[in-house]
Amino acid sequence: MTRIVREHYPVEKLPEDLRDGLPVGATVTVTVEGGSPRQPFDVRLDQILHDARPVGPSEARMRLARSGVSATEAVARIRALRDEWDR
Structure with a gap:
């Protein structure tokens, strides 16, 4: 605020x-x-944290498949973001 x-x-x-x-x-x-109004991300994050429960590997794979992003692409994105800080 x-x-x-x-x-x-x-x-x-x-x-x-x-x-x-x-x-x-x-x-x-x-x-x-x-203060800025709450962004959709903030609301979604609150919901995720409120309803938190353990997620098994099979459910994690299923969620990843629904997102339309392959595990390889997700890892590449994360590495690219990480590498930005090394420059």
């Missing part, structure tokens, strides 16, 4: 709806907090 704090911010620079009830010429502290 991102947090931005501005101290001694002039009231005149605030949007009109935020100036209501504040004295003209005063300064305020403005705090803005924001």
